[in-house]
Amino acid sequence: xxxxxxxxxxxxxxxxxxxxxxxxxxxxxxxxxxxxxxxxxxxxxxxxxxxxxxxxxxxxxxxxxxxxxxxxxxxxxxxxxxxxxxxxxxxxxxxxxxxxxxxxxxxxxxxxxxxxxxxxxxxxxxxxxxxxxxxxxxxxxxxxxxxxxxxxxxxxxxxxxxxxxxxxxxxxxxxxxxxxxxxxxxxxxxxxxxxxxxxxxxxxxxxxxxxxxxxxxxxxxxxxxxxxxxxxxxxxxxxxxxxxxxxxxxxxxxxxxxxxxxxxxxxxxxxxxxxxxxxxxxxxxxxxxxxxxxxxxxxxxxxxxxxxxxxxxxxxxxxxxxxxxxxxxxxxxxxxxxxxxxxxxxxxxxxxxxxxxx
Numbered sequence: 001x002x003x004x005x006x007x008x009x010x011x012x013x014x015x016x017x018x019x020x021x022x023x024x025x026x027x028x029x030x031x032x033x034x035x036x037x038x039x040x041x042x043x044x045x046x047x048x049x050x051x052x053x054x055x056x057x058x059x060x061x062x063x064x065x066x067x068x069x070x071x072x073x074x075x076x077x078x079x080x081x082x083x084x085x086x087x088x089x090x091x092x093x094x095x096x097x098x099x100x101x102x103x104x105x106x107x108x109x110x111x112x113x114x115x116x117x118x119x120x121x122x123x124x125x126x127x128x129x130x131x132x133x134x135x136x137x138x139x140x141x142x143x144x145x146x147x148x149x150x151x152x153x154x155x156x157x158x159x160x161x162x163x164x165x166x167x168x169x170x171x172x173x174x175x176x177x178x179x180x181x182x183x184x185x186x187x188x189x190x191x192x193x194x195x196x197x198x199x200x201x202x203x204x205x206x207x208x209x210x211x212x213x214x215x216x217x218x219x220x221x222x223x224x225x226x227x228x229x230x231x232x233x234x235x236x237x238x239x240x241x242x243x244x245x246x247x248x249x250x251x252x253x254x255x256x257x258x259x260x261x262x263x264x265x266x267x268x269x270x271x272x273x274x275x276x277x278x279x280x281x282x283x284x285x286x287x288x289x290x291x292x293x294x295x296x297x298x299x300x301x302x303x304x305x306x307x308x309x310x311x312x313x314x315x316x317x318x319x320x321x322x323x324x325x326x327x328x329x330x331x332x333x334x335x336x337x338x339x340x341x342x343x344x345x346x347x348x349x350x351x352x353x354x355x356x357x358x
Contacts, residue, residue: 037292044244054066169193
């Protein structure tokens with residue numbers, strides 16, 4: 001799959017927020033409020049009908065990126081286009097019209113659904129807002145979509161707290177699809193579900209994506225899930241993407257030291273998901289986004305750090321065919337010092353839970 005004509009294009013996206021001033025109550029003793037940059041220069045593309053997995057540890061800026069792409073979080077700089085049209089920055093009539101084609105599936109289903117309203121009322125609410133069809137048409141469309149996501153009509157009369165976690169996630173998915181969007185953002189959609197229910201919801205999501213031709217940004221910290229549903233993957237660290245490329249290539253043979261450590265954290269004991277193996281230990285914790293280290297943000301924890309890493313941020317550059325890596329130690333061929341960090345080639349095996357991956 002090529003990315004010559006991307007359906008979704010994100011270019012140098014940044015979200016900076018002003019923190020709170022610290023110090024004593026007297027104004028002249030206060031320290032200036034720090035600037036926090038949870039997203040700082042993120043760029044990626046998603047082809048029409050494709051799925052990009054965005055991965056990274058908690059706090060790296062994945063969810064802020066998702067909300068900024070949809071125009072839900074103000075952006076400091078950068079540009080987001082969907083189907084060639086820029087996403088409006090102001091939440092006005094143009095933004096509401098654009099949002100009909102861009103929807104989000106949330107992680108917290110209880111927070112995403114109103115506990116006071118039955119499922120049917122919540123499913124038809126987007127149709128009510130956009131005045132699509134009459135009352136009977138809206139009910140019929142909501143009930144049809146419920147069946148499409150594997151729920152029977154009896155669920156329509158229940159409230160969210162009367163449903164299981166898997167049922168609520170299907171309702172959230174149905175509500176996101178009821179306006180027939182072209183672009184879907186999934187923010188940790190299965191992290192709160194049991195493994196067996198995860199597989200069901202992921203298979204359903206994949207079927208709906210193919211049936212409707214959806215373009216998807218899939219955010220997760222679970223690399224096995226990302227490998228199952230994604231065509232490409234982008235690895236994020238402290239507000240920036242450090243590596244991206246085809247999902248099997250990146251997760252099987254990661255080049256960036258952080259990507260290598262991230263994969264090793266889930267595959268160090270047993271290679272059951274076709275991920276690269278080998279234990280990698282990192283020193284310390286992720287830095288404070290308000291106090292980003294000079295040079296490469298990963299250098300305080302990286303075993304390959306050199307003087308250049310401490311002073312100069314690495315640019316995102318090609319590293320072999322169809323891959324991009326932001327690391328001074330990785331050459332354009334994908335070799336160099338980081339190659340010592342990579343295990344030998346292994347056959348990629350499918351996910352045991354789902355019966356197969358991409």
